[in-house]
Amino acid sequence: MPPYLSVIIPAFNEEARIVHTLEEVVAHLSKQAYGWEVVVVDDGSSDGTLGVVTEWAACCENVRIEAMPHVGKGWAVRHGMLSSTGERRFMCDADLSMPIGQVDAFLQKMSEGYDVVVGSREVSGARRFGEPALRHLMGRAFNYLVRSLVLRKFQDTQCGAKCFRSEAAESLFRHQRIRGFGFDAEILFLARKEHMRLVEVPIDWYHDPDSRVRPLIDSFLMLRDMILVRWNHIAGRYRTTRPLRRAETEPEPIEGVVAVVVPTFNEAENVSELVERVLSLDIPESRIIIVDDNSPDGTAEVIRRLADRHHGRIELVSRPRKMGLGTAYEEGFSRALAGGADYVVQTDADLSHEPEEIPELIRTLERVDVAVGSRYAPGGRVGDGWPLRRRLLSSVGNRGMRLAAGIEVRDATTGFKAFRAEALRAIDLTRLRCRGFGFQAEVAYACQRLGLRVAEHPIEFNDRTRGQSKMSLGIVIEALVRLALLRFRR
Numbered sequence: 394m395p396p397y398l399s400v401i402i403p404a405f406n407e408e409a410r411i412v413h414t415l416e417e418v419v420a421h422l423s424k425q426a427y428g429w430e431v432v433v434v435d436d437g438s439s440d441g442t443l444g445v446v447t448e449w450a451a452c453c454e455n456v457r458i459e460a461m462p463h464v465g466k467g468w469a470v471r472h473g474m475l476s477s478t479g480e481r482r483f484m485c486d487a488d489l490s491m492p493i494g495q496v497d498a499f500l501q502k503m504s505e506g507y508d509v510v511v512g513s514r515e516v517s518g519a520r521r522f523g524e525p526a527l528r529h530l531m532g533r534a535f536n537y538l539v540r541s542l543v544l545r546k547f548q549d550t551q552c553g554a555k556c557f558r559s560e561a562a563e564s565l566f567r568h569q570r571i572r573g574f575g576f577d578a579e580i581l582f583l584a585r586k587e588h589m590r591l592v593e594v595p596i597d598w599y600h601d602p603d604s605r606v607r608p609l610i611d612s613f614l615m616l617r618d619m620i621l622v623r624w625n626h627i628a629g630r631y632r633t634t635r636p637l638r639r640a641e642t643e644p645e646p647i648e649g650v651v652a653v654v655v656p657t658f659n660e661a662e663n664v665s666e667l668v669e670r671v672l673s674l675d676i677p678e679s680r681i682i683i684v685d686d687n688s689p690d691g692t693a694e695v696i697r698r699l700a701d702r703h704h705g706r707i708e709l710v711s712r713p714r715k716m717g718l719g720t721a722y723e724e725g726f727s728r729a730l731a732g733g734a735d736y737v738v739q740t741d742a743d744l745s746h747e748p749e750e751i752p753e754l755i756r757t758l759e760r761v762d763v764a765v766g767s768r769y770a771p772g773g774r775v776g777d778g779w780p781l782r783r784r785l786l787s788s789v790g791n792r793g794m795r796l797a798a799g800i801e802v803r804d805a806t807t808g809f810k811a812f813r814a815e816a817l818r819a820i821d822l823t824r825l826r827c828r829g830f831g832f833q834a835e836v837a838y839a840c841q842r843l844g845l846r847v848a849e850h851p852i853e854f855n856d857r858t859r860g861q862s863k864m865s866l867g868i869v870i871e872a873l874v875r876l877a878l879l880r881f882r883r
């Protein structure tokens with residue numbers, strides 16, 4: 394059962410304050426009749442925050458810590474919002490500038506039907522304590538800019554206390570692009586764009602002299618972020634495809650054992666979200682097999698921590714060096730089959746494919762052997778965020794490979810597929826020649842030659858928002874040559 398309330402606390406170098414904050418928060422929540430959880434997201438602190446919270450959380454089962462590389466407050470909150478499960482998701486600052494007892498007022502508002510409740514230091518009834526006048530003035534000046542650029546009518550966008558209904562949190566934070574302090578305004582902008590019900594509630598605010606906000610630099614960075622929000626909007630990057638409210642009738646859960654195979658190279662910033670999203674799908678018997686090629690960014694370490702938390706549901710295959718995509722799949726697939734999977738899914742770690750589409754891919758397997766998540770099938774699309782160069786590379790590469798090997802499926806290079814176990818066994822993976830990127834197309838070719846039933850399920854593909862792409866023109870050319878040779882030999 395998911396808890397009623399998740400409290401998300403982003404923390405960057407908060408060793409000195411975080412324990413006191415946790416004590417206050419837990420003391421307040423323990424008195425409530427509802428279920429709750431506290432998620433501290435460590436934003437790659439260089440002090441002892443991670444250690445202190447880990448130790449503290451060991452004694453309190455409702456409190457956990459999520460360790461992230463240092464990216465920014467916005468990214469930490471996003472991670473907390475998407476990896477927590479409460480019906481209400483409340484974010485607050487690690488210094489508790491707003492005493493936690495006031496969360497009740499937020500929840501009260503939510504019960505009146507609001508989707509997003511925003512703590513405000515400016516609306517009538519709010520009080521500020523101990524804030525230097527100059528600081529306040531700068532805050533107001535910034536707010537004026539924000540209002541005129543992106544958010545009319547909001548008195549205070551930057552207060553760290555906000556509460557979201559679960560569906561709102563999931564839809565908003567998934568579309569978030571801003572990683573730093575400007576994310577609040579972006580989220581509110583998106584909420585308004587989606588016609589969510591928003592309200593500001595007055596709060597008591599105690600200024601902390603040790604605040605992490607640097608007035609000048611951060612105001613400047615936020616201004617830049619606001620311009621970015623506007624720009625992203627104009628460029629169509631916030632076009633949403635996901636319905637805000639969940640469907641009235643939930644589809645049946647997936648029966649059978651599902652293994653999701655994910656190759657990773659430098660995906661430390663993406664794997665936790667991927668894992669949480671996959672494991673929260675309505676698939677009772679799912680496992681994730683991650684094949685990591687000794688990523689220098691510490692991906693394996695992140696996975697180990699996840700594996701501890703989700704006991705028995707995550708398997709890490711650590712390889713000594715970058716051995717290529719093809720062999721990574723080969724290894725992941727054989728583990729999946731050896732582990733008794735009925736269905737095997739492959740997906741990239743960079744969240745370009747929505748994990749929420751996995752159940753649909755598997756349902757497609759009721760009538761075929763292989764389901765292909767396809768950008769190029771009718772109804773499929775590539776998100777607007779993909780730069781022209783990558784779009785061209787993908788489209789030309791895809792066409793080229795189809796032509797070279799005579800592949801019928803419209804998206805030959807997609808990394809998002811589902812196989813029935815028997816079908817995957819029928820493809821002798823050890824005989825495939827393409828060790829790198831061409832592997833995807835070679836599998837498509839093999840399916841065709843074996844006469845397997847293949848169906849394309851249209852998907853939206855979005856550019857990765859974190860981490861580096863490993864794709865290049867060289868890789869595409871190499872794959873093309875190999876595929877052409879393959880067909881020629883046959």
Ligand SMILES: Nc1nc2c(ncn2[C@@H]2O[C@H](COP(=O)(O)OP(=O)(O)OP(=O)(O)O)[C@@H](O)[C@H]2O)c(=O)[nH]1
Nearest residue numbers: 656657658684686717718721741742743862863864
């Ligand atoms: N184990 C392993 N994984 C890899 C290797 N190269 C890429 N990957 C992973 O394969 C998946 C796809 O790689 P991407 O870099 O996203 O390539 P792409 O999706 O074709 O292109 P972009 O989305 O534009 O980056 C990701 O999960 C990568 O981390 C590799 O050599 N070994």
Ligand SMILES: [Mg+2]
Nearest residue numbers: 741743745857
């Ligand atoms: Mg990718």
